Amino acid sequence: MPGPWDSTMKRLVGEIPQDLVTWLLHGAHFVQEAPSHLKNRNIDADLLYHILVEDRPYMFHVEFQRSRDPLMAERLWEYNVLASLAHKLPVHSFLIYLKEDKTKKDKAKRVKTKQFIESPFIQWSAFGEEIHHFTFKVIKMWEIPTDVLLYSGSKGLLPLVPLTREGLQHEAMEQAITQLTQAEEQSDVELLAALYSLGSLAYNEGVDLIWFQRRFALVDDILKDSWLYKEWEQRVEQGIQQTRQLDIVALVQNRFSSLTALAQERVALLKEPEQLQALLIQIAQAQTEQDARRYLLEAEDTQKH
Numbered sequence: 001m002p003g004p005w006d007s008t009m010k011r012l013v014g015e016i017p018q019d020l021v022t023w024l025l026h027g028a029h030f031v032q033e034a035p036s037h038l039k040n041r042n043i044d045a046d047l048l049y050h051i052l053v054e055d056r057p058y059m060f061h062v063e064f065q066r067s068r069d070p071l072m073a074e075r076l077w078e079y080n081v082l083a084s085l086a087h088k089l090p091v092h093s094f095l096i097y098l099k100e101d102k103t104k105k106d107k108a109k110r111v112k113t114k115q116f117i118e119s120p121f122i123q124w125s126a127f128g129e130e131i132h133h134f135t136f137k138v139i140k141m142w143e144i145p146t147d148v149l150l151y152s153g154s155k156g157l158l159p160l161v162p163l164t165r166e167g168l169q170h171e172a173m174e175q176a177i178t179q180l181t182q183a184e185e186q187s188d189v190e191l192l193a194a195l196y197s198l199g200s201l202a203y204n205e206g207v208d209l210i211w212f213q214r215r216f217a218l219v220d221d222i223l224k225d226s227w228l229y230k231e232w233e234q235r236v237e238q239g240i241q242q243t244r245q246l247d248i249v250a251l252v253q254n255r256f257s258s259l260t261a262l263a264q265e266r267v268a269l270l271k272e273p274e275q276l277q278a279l280l281i282q283i284a285q286a287q288t289e290q291d292a293r294r295y296l297l298e299a300e301d302t303q304k305h
Contacts, residue, residue, distance in 0.1 A: 009046070009064045009096075009098070012156075012159050012160075012191070012194040012198075013047060013062075013156070014033075015156060015190050015191055015194070016154070016155065016156030016191070017030045017033070017049060017156075018030040018156070019152075019154035019155070019156030019157050020062070020156065020157070021049065021051055021060055022154060023152065023154065023157055024060075024062070024094050024137065024139070025051070025053070025060065025092055027053055027054065028051045028052065028053045028058070028060065028092075029051060029052045029053075030049055030050075030051055030060075031049070031050040031051055031052055031057075032049070032050050033047075033048070033049055033050075034048040034049060034050050034059065034083075034087065035048070036048045038079065038082040038083060038086065043078075043079070043082075045061055045062075045063065045079045045083065046062055046063045046064050047060070047061065047062040047063075048060070048061050048083055049061075050087075050089075051092075057089055058089055058090050058091070058092060059083055059084065059087055059089045059090065059091040059092065060091075060092055060094075061079060061080060061083055061091050061092065061093045061094065062093075062094045062095075062096060063075070063076055063079065063093070063094070063095050063096070064096050064098055065095060065096065065097050065098065066097075066098050066099060067101060068101060068116065069117070070117070072095065072117045073117045073118075073119075073121035073134075073136075074121060076093050076095055076117075076121070076134075076136055077121045077132070077134040077136075079093065080093045080134060080136070092137075093134075093136040093137070094136065094137045094138075094139060095117065095136055095137070095138050095139070096139045096141065097116060097138070097139065097140045097141060097142075098141055098163055099141065099142065099163060099201075099202065100140070100142045116138070116140065117138070118138055119134075119135050119136045119137065119138055120133055120134055120135045120136070121133075121134040121136070122134075141160065141163035141164055142163065142164065142165060143165060144163075144164045144165060145164065145165050145166070146161060146164040146165055146166040146167045146169075146172045147166075148164070149161055149164060150172065150175050150176065150179075155179060155180065155188065155191060156191065158176045158179055158180055158191060158195060159176075159191050159192075159194035159195040159197075159198055160198065161173065161175075161176040161195065162195070162198050162199040162201075162202040162203070163198060163202060167202070168202060168203065168208060170208075170211060173199065173212065173215070174215070176195055177192070177195065177215065177216075177219065180192040180195060181219055192219065196216050199212055199216075200212070241271065241273060241276065244267075244273065244276035244277060244280060245267040245268070245270070245276060247280055248263060248267050248276065248279055248280050248283060249263045249264055249267060251280065251283050251284060252283055252292065252296075255283070255286070255292070256286070256289045256292045256293075258289065259289065259292055259293055259296065262293065262296055263283075263296055266296045266297070266299055267279070267299075270299060275299060278299075279295060279296070279299045282295040282299075283295060283296075
């Protein structure tokens with residue numbers, strides 16, 4: 001199942017695909033999106049487009065990667081080959097790393113050097129000869145100067161600003177927000193929502209996150225009509241619900257282990273965050289196993305009625 005980073009990126013580039021194509025492959029022109037499902041292996045590429053370069057047809061392929069994967073180059077090669085066979089066209093592949101894994105960076109240099117996959121991917125024969133030599137482009141978003149996107153003239157790239165080198169600076173975010181709030185097209189509203197989504201993922205905690213949330217509260221009237229913003233809010237609510245469900249089960253398991261199965265059954269029926277929070281407090285305050293059982297059963301009855 002795709003994570004929030006993947007989902008947001010796919011939604012984002014779908015608004016103005018030409019902007020991403022132009023940025024990654026100068027001179028290329030977006031024609032149409034191609035099916036991302038590759039039937040031969042029952043796998044899905046993140047993005048697959050038909051493009052033209054000097055009026056000649058090619059395929060444009062992008063994979064978004066949040067964390068380190070030692071097999072990523074081989075996966076990218078597999079996607080490339082399958083897409084080429086399916087469409088009978090050469091495929092330009094790009095691997096976009098979205099965020100630096102700083103926990104890996106602080107470890108030994110030996111680990112650091114293997115953190116991110118680089119091009120090319122080569123398979124060797126038993127006799128030291130190249131069997132396959134696959135080249136692809138690697139983009140590390142945190143190494144991209146923020147001004148490159150802010151002044152690119154491509155508004156479809158502005159939601160990527162929080163991922164760039166200086167992107168979390170308030171001034172950079174302010175410029176991106178201002179450019180998108182001045183527009184009048186619905187696609188710009190969706191891009192603003194994508195900027196909010198990626199910013200929410202990029203800002204981890206502290207005063208910067210508080211500033212970010214307050215700044216976007218000022219444009220809430222604009223965002224309320226965005227399907228991406230609504231989808232993001234729903235995903236956040238689901239995340240809160242799942243977290244509280246897990247907290248209740250863990251607390252029951254720790255205090256009244258014999259009720260663990262009952263807790264798992266009951267919390268699955270509760271959808272409202274307020275109900276889950278109330279049940280969590282009740283379990284924490286329960287003096288006996290009988291009390292905890294009663295709270296769990298009453299929580300189910302409340303949901304039914």
